[in-house]
Amino acid sequence: xxxxxxxxxxxxxxxxxxxxxxxxxxxxxxxxxxxxxxxxxxxxxxxxxxxxxxxxxxxxxxxxxxxxxxxxxxxxxxxxxxxxxxxxxxxxxxxxxxxxxx
Numbered sequence: 001x002x003x004x005x006x007x008x009x010x011x012x013x014x015x016x017x018x019x020x021x022x023x024x025x026x027x028x029x030x031x032x033x034x035x036x037x038x039x040x041x042x043x044x045x046x047x048x049x050x051x052x053x054x055x056x057x058x059x060x061x062x063x064x065x066x067x068x069x070x071x072x073x074x075x076x077x078x079x080x081x082x083x084x085x086x087x088x089x090x091x092x093x094x095x096x097x098x099x100x101x102x
Contacts, residue, residue: 034079035101038071046098048079056085058095065095076101 036050045059046068058079071077078101083093 029082031080031082031096032085034081034085036077038073038075038077038098041068041071041073048077054087056087056091058085058091060095066097068095068098071098071100078102 034048034050034056036048036056038046039049039055040047044061045057047055047057049055058081077098079098080096081091081093082096083091085091085093
């Protein structure tokens, strides 16, 4: 009887933990773009202001994203990223590339 109870308890624990590995709703894998003016560049982040005047701080880890080193403050750029951008909340995603806007 103890073995059956232990197996049932283990199965319940596995089912309860199954959802823990799911993606958060803000961590979409879909690629998106943002076009605007590069306002600031630091070792861990950069700021882009779009045509509506909204500024977005995009953070990165493990080195600058592809193409950022070729851009200068004041340049018009297109940023390709995954995740969610917000004017007030921290960036949740990954910057894939930064290129000169057309």
